[in-house]
Amino acid sequence: MSIGVIGAGKWGSALAFALSEKNNVLITSRTPRDLDNFVTLNEILECEYLIITVPAQQVAAWLEENFVFKNQKILVASKGIEAKTGRFLNEIYEKYVPNENIAFLSGPSFASEVMQSLPTALVVNSHNKGLAEELSALFPSFIKTYTSDDVIGAEVSGAYKNVIAIAAGICNGLKLGNNAAAALISRGLVEMQRFGLSYGAKEESFIGLSGAGDLFLTASSRMSRNFRVGLGLAKGQTQEEILVALGEVAEGIGTTYALHDISVKHDLYLPIAREVYLMLEGKNPNESLKDLLTN
Numbered sequence: 001m002s003i004g005v006i007g008a009g010k011w012g013s014a015l016a017f018a019l020s021e022k023n024n025v026l027i028t029s030r031t032p033r034d035l036d037n038f039v040t041l042n043e044i045l046e047c048e049y050l051i052i053t054v055p056a057q058q059v060a061a062w063l064e065e066n067f068v069f070k071n072q073k074i075l076v077a078s079k080g081i082e083a084k085t086g087r088f089l090n091e092i093y094e095k096y097v098p099n100e101n102i103a104f105l106s107g108p109s110f111a112s113e114v115m116q117s118l119p120t121a122l123v124v125n126s127h128n129k130g131l132a133e134e135l136s137a138l139f140p141s142f143i144k145t146y147t148s149d150d151v152i153g154a155e156v157s158g159a160y161k162n163v164i165a166i167a168a169g170i171c172n173g174l175k176l177g178n179n180a181a182a183a184l185i186s187r188g189l190v191e192m193q194r195f196g197l198s199y200g201a202k203e204e205s206f207i208g209l210s211g212a213g214d215l216f217l218t219a220s221s222r223m224s225r226n227f228r229v230g231l232g233l234a235k236g237q238t239q240e241e242i243l244v245a246l247g248e249v250a251e252g253i254g255t256t257y258a259l260h261d262i263s264v265k266h267d268l269y270l271p272i273a274r275e276v277y278l279m280l281e282g283k284n285p286n287e288s289l290k291d292l293l294t295n
């Protein structure tokens, strides 16, 4: 069984490590790495299974320039909504991969904990039930897998929780307390569920691993890059300063811009996403959190 992982950043490396317990795993990335199983993209494209971790804001260009469909079975492990167009990942991929060959990974999963083989639970989401089951069987024993056909619910959850995590990081950085954080996170869950339902997502995805599970993880820990973006904003740092210090992807930023455009276009009420957008554009975080948390 050959699995090819695309993207040797934090998540691609952790998934390659985890999947190698039961399978032969190869990996490739834009920037070459000195790893025994590192191969060229052409070799990866010959694998039966592909795990793709290219970030949401870059993946459309990456697919256009690099991807060749050879009937591979694909698991998309990135989380985010494209800022330029407001497209979900499944909409970006549909031009390149038929529905029956693609699945989307969701659930609470810090790469660094997967790298230590700590117990983790994930959901494989696909319109093709057989594919979801086949892909979930590839995971090692320390990762408990579930399957679902709610692709849009998984996508909205995985993308939106990063935006709420930025807000939670700001709340923490401003030392507004545990009550405020719980209020923000639970209102965030309601907001992302309302948004998802308007796209046809299933309610159950938001109270399960993909929604509440990933939101609670990301919005309550400094291990989250998006939470740390919030800490930086609370300190008055600019987006550029925060991203340089982070040195890794924080999908919540692009997703916030996507949600802002979608909410304007479709006249949607997304209060937390709106305040995160305004803070990224320079609004004082104290003012934003006051507007969100007080009468």
Ligand SMILES: NC(=O)C1=CN([C@@H]2O[C@H](COP(=O)(O)OP(=O)(O)OC[C@H]3O[C@@H](n4cnc5c(N)ncnc54)[C@H](OP(=O)(O)O)[C@@H]3O)[C@@H](O)[C@H]2O)C=CC1
Pocket: 006, 007, 008, 009, 010, 011, 012, 029, 030, 031, 032, 053, 054, 055, 056, 058, 062, 077, 078, 079, 080, 109, 110, 111, 112, 247, 248, 249, 251
């Ligand atoms: N880290 C985590 O705990 C989790 C991350 N995710 C999601 O996985 C995705 C990747 O995150 P993560 O690996 O952590 O991020 P990192 O910042 O660690 O790595 C980014 C990865 O994206 C690649 N990349 C960046 N820009 C391009 C581009 N223009 N073309 C091709 N490849 C590019 C990088 O390649 P290179 O380094 O070779 O240049 C690298 O492999 C994100 O959507 C994230 O939300 C999901 C669950 C958990």
Ligand SMILES: O=C(CO)COP(=O)(O)O
Pocket: 079, 107, 108, 109, 110, 111, 162, 165, 214, 217, 218, 223, 224, 225, 226, 227, 249, 250, 251
């Ligand atoms: O998606 C994640 C955990 O499930 C990772 O979150 P961050 O990108 O905020 O670190």
